[in-house]
Amino acid sequence: MRISTVTMFESSLSSMNRQQGEFMKVGQQIASGRRVVNPSDDPQAASRAVGVSQSMAVSQQYADARVSARNALSQEESVLNSVSDSIASAKTLIVQAGNGTLTDADRASIATELKGIYENLLGQANVTNGNGTYLFGGYKDDAPPFVKNGGEVTYQGSTNVRAQQVDSSRQMPVGNSGKEIFESVHSGAGYVATADAANSGSVIFTGPTRVNAADPGYGEKYTIQFTDGENYQILDEDDNPIKLDRDDNGTPEDTFSYTSGETITFAGISINLEGKPAANDEIALAKAPDRSLFTTLENAIAALDSTTETDAAKASLQNTLSTVSRELDNSLDNVLTVRASVGARLNELDVLDDVGGNRTLNYEQTMSDLVDLDYARAISDYTLRQVGLQASQKAFVDIQGMSLFDQL
Template sequence: MRVSTVIMFERSVSSMNRQQGQFMEIGEKIASGKRVVRPSDDPQAAARAVGVSQSMASNNQQSDSRITARNALSQEESALNSVTDALSRAKELLVQGGNGTLNDAARQSMATELRGVYEALVGQANATDGSGNYLFGGYKDGAAPFVETNGGISYQGATEGREQKVGPSRLMSVGNTGDEVFQRVATGAGYLARAGDGNGGSLTFTGPETIDSTANGYGSTFDISFSDNGDGTYDYNVSGGPGGSGTYDGKSGAIEVGGVRLKLEGRPADGDTLSMGRAKEMNPDVFGALEKMLGALETPIDSDQAQAAFTNALSTTSREMDNALDNVLTVRASVGARLNELDVLDTVGNDRNVSYTQTKSDLIDLDYNSAVSEYVLRQVGLQAAQKSFMNLQGTSLFDLV
C-alpha cells in the first residue's frame, strides 16, 4: 500500500486534534472541579447524581418548612405564656374574692381588674403572627377566631389546625385551634357543678368530689331538682346515670350519686336546680366562665339569695379556671414537644444532607491529583503531536536526492 504525503498529513493532523481535544477536556474538568461535566462523560453516575440532587432539594425544602413551623410554634408558645399569666392572675383574684370581709365596692374594684384580664385573654385569643394570620384560627386564619356576640364570645375559627410537612414522613401540626386552647379541658379533669340560673334560695354547694370512679353511672351528667316540703325539708330528685332521690334537711348534707359526692348548705327554693358532670361535658369555655364571674362580682350582695349566687359562681369559676389553666399548660407542653422534635429533625436533616453531599461528590466531583497528572500527560502528548507534525512538514523526497 502506497503511503502518500496527504495521508501522512491527515493522520498527523488527526492525532494532533485528538490530543488537543483530550487536553482541553481535562482542562475543562479541572476548571469546573467536576469529573462529570456532561452526562456523556459517565451516564450512570450522571443519572444517579440527578436522583441525589432531587433528594437534596427535597431535604432542603423540608428544612425551610421546619423554619416556618418553628416560627409559628414559637409565636404560639409566646401567646400561650401570656394566656397562662392571665389565667393565673384571674385565679388569684377569685381567691381574693372569696374573702367574706369584702364589701360591694371592693368586689367592684376586683371586677374592674378581672375585666382587664378578660380583655387581655380575648386579645391573646385573637393574636396574629408577623404576616397578620391569626394564631388560633386553624385553617381560617384570615379572620378573627373569637367574635363578640349577644351570647358572649363565640369561636368562629376552624376546628382543624394547620399542618406542615417537616420531614420525609412527618406531618406536624403548627398551630392549635382556639377551641382546643380556650374551650376544652385537659384529659383527666374531674367533675364540675353549677347552680341553676333561676335559683332563688340560699343553697350553696362544695365540690363535687369523686369517691368511687368504678360506681355505676360514674362519668354521667346529673341534674338535681329540689322541691319544698313546707316543713324545712326538701325532697330532691336526680336524673342521669343511675338516678336517685332523697330528702335534704335544709341545713347541711351531701348528695352521692354515680360515685360522686356534692356537699350542700343552706335552703333551696322550691324548683331550684343543680347540675354536675365531667368537666369536658359541661361546655367548658373560659370566656363564659369569666363573664359569669364578672356578673357575680358586679352584683351587690344584699340578700341571702345574692350571697348564695355569688358563692356558687365563685366555686364553679374557680374550678373552671383551674381546668382552663391545666389545659393551657397541656397545650404549651405539646408545643414545647413539637419544638424539641423540630430540633431533632434538624439534626437528622443536616446529617442526611451531609450524606447526600458526599454521595454526589463521589459520583461527579473531580480527583484533582489524578486530574492534574492526566493534564500534564495530555499536555506532553499534545506537544509531541505538534512536534511530530512540524517535523513532518519539513520532510521532502528531494532531500534524498
C-alpha cells in the same frame, strides 16, 4: 507502501488535535472540580446524579417546610404562655374575691381587673402572625376568629387547622383552632357544680371531688334538689330520684335529710353543702362540659358587679365564684395540654431536622462519589496530557521539516 506527505501531515495534525482535546478536557475538569462535566463523560453516573439531585431538592423543600412550621408553632407557644399567665391571674382574683370581708365596691374593683384580663385574652385569641393571618382561626385565617356580639364572644373560625408536609411520611398540624384552646376542656376534667340562678336559699357548695372514677354511676349528670329546707333528693339525668343506702341498713331511700356542713357522697363523687336551703333550690353536677373561657369570665364579672344585700345573693356569689374557679382550672389545664402538644411537635421537628440532615449528608456523599473529581489523579492526568500534547506538537514540527526539496 508509499506514504504521501499529505497523509503524514493529516495524521500528525489529527494526533495533535486529539492530545489537545484530552488536555483541555482534564483542564476543564480541574477548573470545575467535577469528573462528569458533560453527560457523555459517564452516562450512567450522570443519570444517577440526576436522581440524587432531585432527592436533595425534595429534602431541602422538607427542611424549608420545617422552618416554616417551627416559626408558626414557636409563635403559638409564646401566645399560649401568655394565655396561661392571664388565666392564672384571673384565678388569683377569683380567690381574692371570695373573701367575705370585701365590700361590693371592693368586688367591683376586682371585676374591673378581670375585665382587663378578659380584653387581653380576647386580643391574644385574635393575634396574627407576621403575614397578617390569624393564628387561631384554622382554615378561616383571614378574619378575627373570636367576635364580640352583644357582650358575648363567639368563635367564628374553623375547627380544622392547616397541616404541613415536613417529611416524606409526616404531615404535621402547624397550629390549633381557637375553639380547641379557648372553648374546650381537657379529657381528664372532673365534675363541675352549678347552682341554679333561681335559688332563693343560702346553700353554698364546695367541690365536687372525685372519690371513685370506677363507680358505675360516675360520669352521669346529677341534680341535688331540695324538697324543702330540711330534705333533698338526688335526681339523675332524666330527673328520676336515685336511691341510696346511706345508713347501710339495707334499705335504699330516695329522700334524705339535710344537715348544714355535711359532705354528700354518691356515684363516685362528693360535695360539701353548707347553709340554709329553700324549697326547690337546685345544684347541678356534671362532667365538665366544653365551656368558653370568655363565658366563664363574663359570668365572674357579672357576679362581682352585683350587690350582695341578702343571704341568697351572697350564696349565689360564692357559688358562682366556686364554679368559675373550677372552670378556670379546667381551662388552664386545657391550655397547658395544648401547649404540651405544641412542645411535642417542636421536639419532633428537631428530630426530623437531625434525620433530614443525615439524609442530606448521604445524598451529598453519593453525589460526590458520582461526579466529583479526584484532584490527585486529575493533576497527574493533566501533566501526562500536557507531555503528550508537547510530544505531538514536537513530532509535527519534525515532520513538517522533512522535505526532499531541502536536499536540492
